[in-house]
Amino acid sequence: MNGAGDIFKNGILRQNSVYRQVLGICSTLAVTNLLANTLVMCVALIFTVSMSSLTVSILRNVTPQRIRMMVQVMIISTYVIVVDLLLKAYLPDISEQLGPYVGLIITNCIIMGRAEAFAAKNRPWPAFLDGLAMGLGYTMVLMLIALVREPLGFGTIFGLAVLPESWTRWAVMAMAPGAFFMLGIVIWVMNLIDPPAKEQRS
Amino acid sequence: MKKTLWSVFFMLLLSCVCAGVLAAIKISTDDLVSLNEKNALQRQVLAAFGLPDDVSKFDSQVRTIGNHWRLARTGATAYSISGMGFWAPIHAVVAVDADKTTILGIRFFRHGETPGLGGRISEPWFMRQFEGKRLDAPIRLVMPGGRKELNDVDAITGATETSRKVEKLINRVKELQ
Numbered sequence: 498m499n500g501a502g503d504i505f506k507n508g509i510l511r512q513n514s515v516y517r518q519v520l521g522i523c524s525t526l527a528v529t530n531l532l533a534n535t536l537v538m539c540v541a542l543i544f545t546v547s548m549s550s551l552t553v554s555i556l557r558n559v560t561p562q563r564i565r566m567m568v569q570v571m572i573i574s575t576y577v578i579v580v581d582l583l584l585k586a587y588l589p590d591i592s593e594q595l596g597p598y599v600g601l602i603i604t605n606c607i608i609m610g611r612a613e614a615f616a617a618k619n620r621p622w623p624a625f626l627d628g629l630a631m632g633l634g635y636t637m638v639l640m641l642i643a644l645v646r647e648p649l650g651f652g653t654i655f656g657l658a659v660l661p662e663s664w665t666r667w668a669v670m671a672m673a674p675g676a677f678f679m680l681g682i683v684i685w686v687m688n689l690i691d692p693p694a695k696e697q698r699s
Numbered sequence: 700m701k702k703t704l705w706s707v708f709f710m711l712l713l714s715c716v717c718a719g720v721l722a723a724i725k726i727s728t729d730d731l732v733s734l735n736e737k738n739a740l741q742r743q744v745l746a747a748f749g750l751p752d753d754v755s756k757f758d759s760q761v762r763t764i765g766n767h768w769r770l771a772r773t774g775a776t777a778y779s780i781s782g783m784g785f786w787a788p789i790h791a792v793v794a795v796d797a798d799k800t801t802i803l804g805i806r807f808f809r810h811g812e813t814p815g816l817g818g819r820i821s822e823p824w825f826m827r828q829f830e831g832k833r834l835d836a837p838i839r840l841v842m843p844g845g846r847k848e849l850n851d852v853d854a855i856t857g858a859t860e861t862s863r864k865v866e867k868l869i870n871r872v873k874e875l876q
Binding site for chain 1: 702705706709710713714717720721724725728731732735736739813814815816818857
């Protein structure tokens with residue numbers, strides 16, 4: 498199952514990190530009220546997860562087993578700080594709005610999970626693709642949620658007004674609880690469309 | 700024993716490489732980051748004075764004196780002011796006229812109020828309401844739609860606590876030196 502097609506199908510649909518594995522929920526709730534912020538957050542995550550998977554994989558044969566978690570955290574946090582510094586320098590407005598959530602990518606279970614579950618056991622190129630696919634799966638769900646939350650909560654899409662002035666903004670959609678509702682709906686719908694494989698019981 | 704030593708050495712080496720990379724990026728972006736911060740603050744000051752959003756003309760129009768700014772042409776002054784909000788401190792730049800009797804403009808530029816509710820204090824319609832308010836009488840935030848006195852502004856529906864904190868903040872402006 499190391500073909501590129503399989504890796505992508507797995508990362509985006511079958512093992513989707515948000516609606517199937519329910520990982521990375523903190524950022525899903527926090528940043529999805531505006532599309533622009535969500536997009537930047539997703540790009541930051543794609544970069545971090547694919548690059549750290551690549552690095553973990555390159556170092557997998559020389560990394561001592563007992564300290565591999567420390568090594569993974571070190572690699573992940575380095576990439577996250579790189580992203581944070583670059584955002585501060587080149588996209589200061591968005592950096593200000595995302596606040597602490599970029600730094601919190603370090604604790605995003607998706608990245609550590611992929612490092613442990615895939616990158617530590619596979620060659621660099623598949624590991625990089627796996628990170629990319631997982632990041633894209635995360636992006637797909639977050640953008641979908643943001644696409645509903647921003648119009649209902651602020652009456653805009655990417656900051657452009659799409660609903661009339663008279664539109665009553667749903668405060669709940671602008672706040673974290675709105676993401677809970679949306680995430681629940683996404684998980685439900687995806688389980689209908691593509692039911693997860695039955696768990697094997699021994 | 701040999702394994703343990705290798706682990707320590709490996710971690711040390713990796714730390715040095717990571718720290719080196721970060722230091723290099725930090726140093727190369729430092730100037731840009733501090734310039735961004737300076738520009739962001741200057742933009743708020745210009746907006747509080749009601750001047751066009753053009754940072755390149757900042758130094759020719761505005762003189763920076765310690766922690767406040769003076770508009771050369773009219774003698775109006777802008778102050779940086781902050782106070783506790785509902786969740787986190789609210790930071791603002793407020794401009795007053797030369798004899799300190801009237802508010803010219805205010806910009807709430809950094810706050811942690813609830814998005815969509817208290818967070819709306821940084822929307823233009825809310826900030827514009829303070830223009831022309833007098834400082835010799837208390838400024839009140841009142842329920843929208845009700846009867847309004849000269850020094851009353853509309854509060855934000857659903858953000859009672861934020862409105863109260865903003866009221867406190869705005870009435871401290873006259874004490875600024």
